[in-house]
Amino acid sequence: MMTRRSITVLGVLACGAVPALRSQAICRQPSAVCADSRRLMADGQRASFQQALVHNGKWFTAASVAALIFFAEREHGRSRREWNALLDICRAAQDACALGSDGRYVRSDAEALYQRSRAFDRRANRWLLGAQAGLLATTALFIIDLHPGQGPENIPFPANRLQVGVRLPF
Numbered sequence: 101m102m103t104r105r106s107i108t109v110l111g112v113l114a115c116g117a118v119p120a121l122r123s124q125a126i127c128r129q130p131s132a133v134c135a136d137s138r139r140l141m142a143d144g145q146r147a148s149f150q151q152a153l154v155h156n157g158k159w160f161t162a163a164s165v166a167a168l169i170f171f172a173e174r175e176h177g178r179s180r181r182e183w184n185a186l187l188d189i190c191r192a193a194q195d196a197c198a199l200g201s202d203g204r205y206v207r208s209d210a211e212a213l214y215q216r217s218r219a220f221d222r223r224a225n226r227w228l229l230g231a232q233a234g235l236l237a238t239t240a241l242f243i244i245d246l247h248p249g250q251g252p253e254n255i256p257f258p259a260n261r262l263q264v265g266v267r268l269p270f
Contacts, residue, residue, distance in 0.1 A: 151245075158241035165234040172227035179220035186213040 189210050190197035198206045205211040 154241055154245050158238055158245055161234050161238040161241060165231050165238060168227050168231035168234060172224045172231065175220050175224035175227060179217045179224060182213050182217035182220060186210055186217065189213065 186197075189207070196207060197210055200206050205214060
């Protein structure tokens with residue numbers, strides 16, 4: 101139940117993070133003012149918006165990766181608690197964790213603990229897969245946000261002064 105709430109909260113935050121553009125305003129009546137607001141953005145404005153989206157988006161995806169890892173850790177902790185409870189049952193009596201012919205625990209409480217532990221582990225794996233996807237997106241956005249051609253040149257020496265050679269003694 102808590103997982104659904106967390107997903108809902110993250111979804112609402114993600115929708116609120118992207119502001120509406122002025123050019124996306126809906127005009128109810130045709131007028132000269134409305135026609136002006138519908139004009140296409142100039143290339144410079146579009147590029148500026150895309151740069152801002154990429155620059156801020158990389159931090160949003162990085163924060164989402166941290167949140168997804170937090171959720172995965174929480175689910176893993178729940179799995180560990182269920183697993184430790186199962187181990188306590190197994191240590192209580194010699195035949196407490198006997199397996200049936202179908203591979204399930206004979207005791208229903210032991211089987212229930214095992215199944216809950218597996219369910220929490222599967223949830224943790226899904227959160228971690230989401231975090232990995234977010235990390236890939238964050239990495240891509242960081243690379244896209246690099247500004248090529250705006251830094252120093254990559255070659256520190258003039259080409260006419262650099263000599264490369266190999267000496268082989270015989």
